[in-house]
Amino acid sequence: MxxxxxxxxxxxxxxxxxxxxxxxxxxxxxxxxxxxxxxxxxxxxxxxxxxxxxxxxxxxxxxxxxxxxxxxxxxxxxxxxxxxxxxxxxxxxxxxxxxxxxxxxxxxxxxxxxxxxxxxxxxxxxxxxxxxxxxxxxxxxxxxxxxxxxxxxxxxxxxxxxxxxxxxxxxxLQPVFPAGVRSGARVWHSAEFLERVAVLDTAAVRCVAVIGGGQSAAEVIEQMYHRCPQAQIHSVISRFGLIPSDASAYANRIFDPMAVDELYAADPQVRQELTEAHRNTNNSVVNPNTIAALYDLEYRDKWLGAERLNWHRAARVNSVREDYGTPAVQLGLAEGLGDGSGTLEADVAIFATGYRAxxxxxxxxxxxxxxxxxxxxxxxxxxxxxxxxxxxxxxxxxxxxxxxxxxxxxxxxxxxxxxxxxxxxxxxxxxxxxxxxxxxxxxxxx
Ligand SMILES: Cc1cc2nc3c(=O)[nH]c(=O)nc-3n(C[C@H](O)[C@H](O)[C@H](O)COP(=O)(O)OP(=O)(O)OC[C@H]3O[C@@H](n4cnc5c(N)ncnc54)[C@H](O)[C@@H]3O)c2cc1C
Structure with missing residues (x-):
């Protein structure tokens, strides 16, 4: 060129x-x-x-x-x-x-x-x-x-x-980690995924944590599921389940050029409310096909008695510890459902926690x-x-x-x-x- x-x-x-x-x-x-x-x-x-x-x-x-x-x-x-x-x-x-x-x-x-x-x-x-x-x-x-x-x-x-x-x-957009978390040998942002996974010994991985509930998180879960056949995949999401993206016709109008005129001219509070109401057209949501593909994996694995997808719901990571030279990253989890708080030791923790402009x-x-x-x-x-x-x-x-x-x-x-x-x-x-x-x-x- x-x-x-x-x-x-x-x-x-x-x-x-x-x-x-x-x-x-x-x-x-x-x-x-x-x-x-x-x-x-x-x-x-x-x-x-x-x-x-x-x-x-x-x-x-x-x-x-x-x-x-x-x-x-x-x-x-x-x-x-x-x-x-x-x-x-x-x-x-x-x-x-x-x-x-x-x-x-x-x-x-x-x-x-x-x-x-x-x-x-x-x-x-x-x-x-x-x-x-x-x-x-x-x-x-x-x-x-x-x-x-x-x-x-x-x-x-x-x-x-x-x-x-x-x-x-x-x-x-620039990748964003939760406050206090930084990229490290075993702590990645999803925006680094392919270059990081290319040098990972995927056959040796036993535990993967994926933090986030949007499209990138769902895709990374699916990728790690297939690339690391011996691994348990732990998904840490703040919701009960993955939420599908809304691509329906009326909601889609919010992307029209005319909507930009209307939103720009709107009262800031109205604009903010509409943005939040329609976030599920884009942010922190997952394409229904990806959700179906993940669910199918889990469904099949249950029949096989070989489950590998684990959901930590209403959950967040409240600490990340990656000691130099140790083979694992320790994640402190606070969970709103199930067993409550605990520590997850993972070979790799992948934060699909979004971007900022x-x-x-x-x-x-x-x-x-x-x-x-x-x-x-x-x-x-x-x-x-x-x-x-x-x-x-x-x-x-x-x-x-x-x-x-x-x-x-x-x-x-x-x-x-x-x-x-x-x-x-x-x-x-x-x-x-x-x-x-x-x-x-x-x-x-x-
Ligand atoms: C995985 C992923 C999938 C997405 N899929 C969709 C989708 O399907 N549909 C959709 O509408 N949106 C999607 N998005 C949103 C995305 O923001 C847009 O698709 C699009 O990339 C925006 O284009 P852009 O040019 O504004 O930003 P970018 O595509 O991010 O391009 C910015 C460019 O600026 C360069 N740059 C940054 N800083 C500097 C600097 N200081 N000096 C020189 N160069 C610099 C970067 O190298 C980059 O090439 C997706 C985002 C992600 C992360």
Whole structure:
């Protein structure tokens, strides 16, 4: 894949942190704009990703796992169905359309989705540099206004500073452990799963603890069940049982672009209540097929008299002890049902305890005070995802994937990446009216 050189003597119109689906969708919209924009109106954009190559949640890419979203929620379809970078066009170019539709599912396999992202990244390669970590973002000011940003990029040749008119932070989700728990030789987060399990002597494992009750936890339980045939698998969940995800039609509307408008405009309390009421569309819930597969394993094992799945319900881990050199990790469990508290000694404890959105505070360092925050300390944004700043801003800092508290539950998901990219591009172009002209970046129905 070709790699654009970093220009340090010129200002980019847009610099993006991250090249996951969110910023890939933006690069797609920019690419389509640039194709039809007149000379001088094209946007000079650079996206930086610390990963060495295109990918997507590589440690949870199980070969038979499916996406939790329909194929058309891709990088461009909902913004511009005629885009070259739709999932449909990917299938078409691979000669796989018939196979896909004969399968009768709207949800691609995860490995298929990653193949699509790689294919799209190849076509967007003029905009992206991999192995390039953004380590600092600093606002430039003039006359009491924010007029640009300096972005420090670390790569194999050191740290360089690039100048940007607008910056889009789309760094995705960061794994979260419960307070006091840290990653260790025998304590993993599910986000590390495949690279950790690859070096585990799975045949020797006798006891696995999986903490959490969401999709990742259920998948990790299933994986460890099959990979460690001698092991008892202990699931530690806060509920009575796994809760199925709600993918029904009316609930799904909460992911629609129109819902983003409604939720953004809503009273914060209403928005919060709706987000909590519909969390079971996405968070801490499990696809019914995965639940059925687990239950079938347990059911069969009962008949065989060889049960290996153990449920610690209404339970939480209240201590984790991993002594260097010992072959086990000790988990202190508090259980609301059954035998109550106790200690579980496991060969490995895998925390599938979720993620949190990127926090721009670290990147901004001593400039973090430029962000306007709500009463809970969260940065607030405009409808176009640009941060409210203490100083008036001619240059915008877009916080993508970090605004569930304002844009609703789809903020961290794929559902709206295409439409959101169009909105961000529109906002960037509006900041420089000369560049505004009708192009394919707008929503198809607008
Ligand atoms: C296992 C798993 C499965 C999921 N499945 C679905 C699903 O089926 N449907 C759905 O809608 N959502 C799903 N999600 C939610 C997920 O957040 C989105 O699918 C999607 O990845 C969001 O895209 P993004 O570009 O915002 O973030 P990411 O895909 O996380 O991309 C962020 C990128 O930023 C880069 N980065 C981070 N920090 C820096 C830095 N300082 N400098 C440079 N680069 C940096 C990272 O390397 C990464 O490439 C899933 C999440 C997980 C963990």
């Amino acid at each position: 070709s790699r654009p050189e970093i220009t340090t003597d010129q200002t980019y119109d847009v610099v993006g942190l991250g090249f996951g689906p969110s910023n890939m969708a933006l690069a797609t919209a920019i690419h389509e704009h640039n194709r039809v924009a007149g000379r001088g109106l094209r946007l000079k954009a650079l996206f930086l990703d610390r990963a060495s190559e295109p990918g997507w949640h590589k440690n949870l890419l199980f070969e038979d796992a499916s996406m939790q979203v329909a194929f058309a929620k891709d990088l461009s379809s909902f913004r511009n169905p005629t885009s070259e970078l739709t999932f449909m066009n990917f299938l078409h170019t691979q000669g796989r359309m018939e196979d896909f539709f004969n399968r009768g599912s709207m949800a691609p396999l995860r490995i298929e989705f990653v193949a699509y992202l790689r294919w799209a990244a190849e076509r967007l390669s003029e905009y992206v540099r991999y192995s390039s970590e953004v380590v600092r973002v600093v606002p430039r000011t003039s006359g009491g206004r924010i007029t640009g940003y300096e972005v420090d990029v670390a790569d194999e040749s050191g740290v360089r500073t690039v100048a940007a008119r607008h910056v889009v932070l789309a760094g995705g 990127l926090d721009p505070t670290t990147l901004l360092g001593s400039h973090a005070g430029m962000l306007v925050r709500d009463e809970l300390g969260r940065p607030t944004t405009r409808r176009d995802y640009s941060a409210h700043t203490v100083l008036p801003d001619d240059s915008k800092l877009f916080l993508v994937g970090q605004t569930e508290h304002q844009h609703g539950i789809s903020a961290t998901l794929l559902s709206n990446v295409a439409v959101r990219a169009g909105e961000i591009l529109e906002s960037i172009l509006a900041a420089d009216p000369a560049a505004t002209q009708p192009t394919a970046h707008r929503k198809a129905h607008a």
